[in-house]
Amino acid sequence: MVQDLLAVAFCLSAALNAAAAAIAWRHRRGxxxxxxxxxxxxxxxxxxxxxxxxxxxxxxxxQRGATYATFVGVLGCVVATYxxxxxxxxxxxxxxxxxxxxxxxPPVLVLAAVATDPWHHLFFTYTGQVxxxxxxxxxxxxxxxxxxxxxxxxxxxxxxxxxxxxxRAHALVRDQITSVLVAAAAPLVGNVVNVxxxxxxxxxxxxxxxxxxxxxxxxxAVLRRGLLQVVPVAREAVLDTVTDAVVVVxxxxxxxxxxxxxxxxxxxxLPHLPGDPVGLPATDVLHPSALADLPGGRARxxxxxxxxxxxxxxxxxxxxxxxxxxxxxxxxRDITEQVRTRRHLxxxxxxVERLRARLAEDSVRDPLTGLHNRRFLDAxxxxxxxxxxxxxxxxxxxxxxVDRFKAVNDTHGHAAGDEVLVAVAAALSxxxxxxxxxxxxxGEEFVVLLPGAGAEATAARAEELRAACSRLEVRVAxxxxxxxxxIGTAVHPADGADAPSLLAxxxxxxxxxxxxxxxxxVAAGGPVVRSRAARGASARGAL
Numbered sequence: 155m156v157q158d159l160l161a162v163a164f165c166l167s168a169a170l171n172a173a174a175a176a177i178a179w180r181h182r183r184g185x186x187x188x189x190x191x192x193x194x195x196x197x198x199x200x201x202x203x204x205x206x207x208x209x210x211x212x213x214x215x216x217q218r219g220a221t222y223a224t225f226v227g228v229l230g231c232v233v234a235t236y237x238x239x240x241x242x243x244x245x246x247x248x249x250x251x252x253x254x255x256x257x258x259x260p261p262v263l264v265l266a267a268v269a270t271d272p273w274h275h276l277f278f279t280y281t282g283q284v285x286x287x288x289x290x291x292x293x294x295x296x297x298x299x300x301x302x303x304x305x306x307x308x309x310x311x312x313x314x315x316x317x318x319x320x321x322r323a324h325a326l327v328r329d330q331i332t333s334v335l336v337a338a339a340a341p342l343v344g345n346v347v348n349v350x351x352x353x354x355x356x357x358x359x360x361x362x363x364x365x366x367x368x369x370x371x372x373x374x375a376v377l378r379r380g381l382l383q384v385v386p387v388a389r390e391a392v393l394d395t396v397t398d399a400v401v402v403v404x405x406x407x408x409x410x411x412x413x414x415x416x417x418x419x420x421x422x423x424l425p426h427l428p429g430d431p432v433g434l435p436a437t438d439v440l441h442p443s444a445l446a447d448l449p450g451g452r453a454r455x456x457x458x459x460x461x462x463x464x465x466x467x468x469x470x471x472x473x474x475x476x477x478x479x480x481x482x483x484x485x486x487r488d489i490t491e492q493v494r495t496r497r498h499l500x501x502x503x504x505x506v507e508r509l510r511a512r513l514a515e516d517s518v519r520d521p522l523t524g525l526h527n528r529r530f531l532d533a534x535x536x537x538x539x540x541x542x543x544x545x546x547x548x549x550x551x552x553x554x555x556v557d558r559f560k561a562v563n564d565t566h567g568h569a570a571g572d573e574v575l576v577a578v579a580a581a582l583s584x585x586x587x588x589x590x591x592x593x594x595x596x597g598e599e600f601v602v603l604l605p606g607a608g609a610e611a612t613a614a615r616a617e618e619l620r621a622a623c624s625r626l627e628v629r630v631a632x633x634x635x636x637x638x639x640x641i642g643t644a645v646h647p648a649d650g651a652d653a654p655s656l657l658a659x660x661x662x663x664x665x666x667x668x669x670x671x672x673x674x675x676v677a678a679g680g681p682v683v684r685s686r687a688a689r690g691a692s693a694r695g696a697l
Contacts, residue, residue: 157289161209164202171199187241193234201227208290217290218281225268225301229261232305239312242331243319257308264301277301397487403436404481407445419486423459444469444484456489464493520594522572523579531593531601535653538591538605539646549646550604550612553660554582554619557638557672559598570630571598574637577628585622586615601657609645609677616641616675624673638673640664649678 175195181188204224208217236257240247249257271277280293320331399416403409409431412420420427420439431439441457444467451471458464465486472480518530526534535551542549556562556578563571575598582592582600591603604615623639642663650656659678667676 157209161206164206164209167202168199168206171195171202175199187238187245190234190238190241194231194238197227197230197234199227200224201231203227211288214281214283214288214290217283221281221290221292222268222271225265228305229264232308233257233261236308236312239315243315260304264297264304267297267301271295271297399486399488401436401440401484401486402481403440403445403484405479407436409434409436409439410481416486419488423463440484441467443467444482448482456493462490463488464490520579523576523594525579525583525600526591526593528593528595528601531591531595531603532653534591534593535603535656538603539653539656542605542646543651547606548608548648550607550609550615551644551646551656551660552602552604552612552616552619553595553642553644553657553664554578554600554602554623554639555641555664555668556598557640557668559637562635562637566630566633566635570628570635573630574628574635577626578623578637578639581622581626582619585619601660607645609648612643612645613675613677616643620673620675640667640672641675642667642678643675644678 172195175192178188178192178195182192201224204220204227207220237249240249267277276295277297278292279295280291282291283289284291316331396413397415399419400411400413401409401416402411410433412431417431420431424439427434427438436445441459443453443455443457446453448469448471451473453469454467456464456466466489467487468485469482470485471482518526518533520527538549541547556574559571559574562574575594579592579594579600582602586592586602589605591605593601593603595601602615602619604612607615620639620641623637626637628635628637642660642665644650644656644659644663646656649659663676663678667674670676
């Protein structure tokens, strides 16, 4: 009766595993573990199918051959289970050549020992039939125990990878891996019971039935609960490939983890550190700003960690559900190129601003003398006279003209005339006071604005400027030119309420000075002021 039930159970197990293998195989392109899961189920189907004939009243040779054939499924199931566990722990895992050899060579040796067992009886020391009706029985040999030890070792390694994945996994994935781990205990318990109490199930091995439970639970976790659709974005897949440097520090201030980008950055910046910085005090690895108290639980700053190397650093404090600090995560990004680009842009903008300011200044400067031009003068006069009107103050205006300038050009050439203008401009600039404005209004004429000057002060300042110009001596083309100037003055608001009327009054005074003999100052509406030098001008001439 027990054997009949076991035969049905093995056939049902073979069918279920074959169906699960087919379903898993169809999902192999979208789910990383589907291929390994399909291999596990296919091996279990073979194992279960080979176990069914042993329960039926068949000839001894058939039962012995079916038992030997089950070891193909046994070894395939163990190897595929290991690969499934590795894929769940790391979806990007690909076995290296030494690992492939370690997974292939032992099963090949075991299968060779099973195939030749009738000659040496080292795998089973006895196989036969007992009872009525006869049932198949066997006695384990030394090679069977070596095979069993290897299988258990590989399964233990598989469980270790699952436990490691569980420890590092997100809560959602952790629940799914837990179900796989619990189900994985079923074949372990079943196999221990079978090996230690061979008579419990009429001497039959029920391990494939236990493995079927594990396979179906794993299939449900992988194919229905999306296990490996979450694992690929776990820590290994993200931190190990992200270009930002990530350093994890525990609550005690010790470095407990860092990704490859962080290791590379530390090797470049701190070459004296050990090859593996894990376990070092965080103060040996991180900037003090990353370890400072963070009232808000996070901080962001930039730092120049090496000459010319700039980092953008983000610090986040990790806490548990009670708000207790567990440590902090420091994420650094190299922004050296961005800083260089920004600084280059700032330099370019500063250059543009300097050029703009220079262009603006050049637009209000006379290119020959370097004095301000009429455009600048008009703006300054409007501002100064407006201030005087509001404050009830006065302002003086001087219109200065170089005497007999046409004679200089005709006698010595225009280049000599330009030198005379430059010399007169320099004399006027040197003689004015802070706040005064000197401008070349055109040709050989200059205008001087004296904010705050009354009539007396304006006349006195005009005489100072005339005297400064009379002392000039300009050497041109083998000759010496001693220029003089005539000045007409006007005062706001007595002589004009606005700039045009004030300049017109000063111009009329200038014409009066020219008509009176030049080299003198004439005030608008006032007498001609003839200088001491002008009184003797007829004796030596203006040039």
